[in-house]
Amino acid sequence: MEATISKRDKIAEAALILFAERGYDGTTVPMIADNAEVGAGTIYRYFENKEALVNELFQDGVKRLHQSMMQDYPFEGSIREQFTHLFYGMVRFAQKHLHEQYFIETHSNAYCLDETSRNTFQQLLDFFHAYIDRGKQQGMIRPLPADALIAIVFGAFTRVFTLIRSGKLEETTELLSQLEECCWDAVRVLSN
Amino acid sequence: MEATISKRDKIAEAALILFAERGYDGTTVPMIADNAEVGAGTIYRYFENKEALVNELFQDGVKRLHQSMMQDYPFEGSIREQFTHLFYGMVRFAQKHLHEQYFIETHSNAYCLDETSRNTFQQLLDFFHAYIDRGKQQGMIRPLPADALIAIVFGAFTRVFTLIRSGKLEETTELLSQLEECCWDAVRVLSN
DNA sequence: ATTAACGGAATGAATATTCATTCCCAATCT
DNA sequence: AGATTGGGAATGAATATTCATTCCGTTAAT
Structure with missing residues (x-):
């Protein structure tokens, strides 16, 4: 459970920074995955899309x-x-x-x-x-x-x-x- | 030539409005073409990309x-x-x-x-x-x-x-x- | 008739999303 | 204890979609 929370948070934080820096459309899902050090699929475990x-x-x-x-x-x-x-x-x-x-x-x-x-x-x-x-x-x-x-x-x-x-x-x-x-x-x- | 200028201007104007409303990344070339009432290919006659x-x-x-x-x-x-x-x-x-x-x-x-x-x-x-x-x-x-x-x-x-x-x-x-x-x-x- | 402009389908690259598989760990069994 | 197993978490390759750009047949202009 500990790791779960931390992983979700990593995704959220990475996404936030990217959205702020490049905007929603300028940010790709793989970019978020990379920055969060997470597989692309993992993002979809925590967020619908x-x-x-x-x-x-x-x-x-x-x-x-x-x-x-x-x-x-x-x-x-x-x-x-x-x-x-x-x-x-x-x-x-x-x-x-x-x-x-x-x-x-x-x-x-x-x-x-x-x-x-x-x-x-x-x-x-x-x-x-x-x-x-x-x-x-x-x-x-x-x-x-x-x-x-x-x-x-x-x-x-x-x-x-x-x-x-x-x-x-x-x-x-x-x-x-x-x-x-x-x-x-x-x-x-x-x-x- | 008259039509040419007008067509180029239509593209520029449509693109400007879309870029303003949705940003560069949120605007697609087909969108610009539609709004300018022009074929997608035509855009490339006037602008390199x-x-x-x-x-x-x-x-x-x-x-x-x-x-x-x-x-x-x-x-x-x-x-x-x-x-x-x-x-x-x-x-x-x-x-x-x-x-x-x-x-x-x-x-x-x-x-x-x-x-x-x-x-x-x-x-x-x-x-x-x-x-x-x-x-x-x-x-x-x-x-x-x-x-x-x-x-x-x-x-x-x-x-x-x-x-x-x-x-x-x-x-x-x-x-x-x-x-x-x-x-x-x-x-x-x-x-x- | 020749040339240039045009449109929009075709193309290939990039992107979002899915899914079959692997990994990890805790619970259960021997 | 050590081995086994069940199940959720994670992955990243595969798929489906969207996009920028190109290409070529059609249309309009001279």
Whole structure:
């Protein structure tokens, strides 16, 4: 049983990295098998097919990201505090699962996702929507469509982390703190 | 000759849309042929192969984007004015070629690009770098790595236009003007 | 009538998936 | 204990499918 779990995990991890680096279509099953050091057939013992594999990875990833952002969420805090919390939840997640955040981001609109995956992602978006609506009501967040604001922060965050992942940028406390400020200033109402 | 040009253009346009929507690997040559209402073989009369096709589209697109941003560039203007100009250069381009901006963005790191394509893109980045360095010297732009700042603005812009393209967001003068402000506030030094 | 453009079936390479077989280990028997 | 066996896990060669590219008969242009 021990070995079983480890083998399944090896497949999942190899697939995740490849999907993140080359995309779903650019990744072949033999590639996954090679990287996981597993026979091609073994993959089909654990996953129905390539599509089921990508969907399972996506759903797991989104759920973990969601958890990571919700952990110790300051329900009573200010909009600004909550923003920081969410931002660093994302950072923690990206740090822990270096490729997973990018995988999620790049596949969140992919045609290979089934309805369950889409719903799982939608739940995360719904939470952001609620947060943004609260922020708008309090006059803290710009009166732009919530989708646009989410896109702005996610877009900026993801691309900067892509640079970090590729080694073109060094991840420092300083950089993260400045990025957080950039993102906040992009969505907040300027108060001067 | 009239028909020839039109046929080549049909192939290029169909390919561009498919590459933007499904990515290079997710797009098959028969798909392109179908959408262009052309026999599969015809594609090879105009392009050496699939890779040459994607590279040609990419280079053309980047050059046009570059031109669009440089047209009437206010060399003597302020950093702020130049930012606005560049932003709307991008907007004009995205409006004119709805899928092209996204295609460029999503393929700018793709393995299918040849050296010429990479160089073409690098020229655009170099221009942004120079702009940002000037802005930093003047104390107008945050002291973050230029790559990070580019990533922030491009990331935000691209994702918002993805929403527009998919119909989830309506493109209005108001929205664009606010988005421009968001992007500027994300990279500028706050002066209060 | 000659030439060029075109389409789409044909081809071979690559890919996803299956399946007959091997391997491993724990349970059972002697 | 040591041998035997049953069954699930793993494998990778074989198969079925899909894809990029080529080829050649047909059509259109001059």
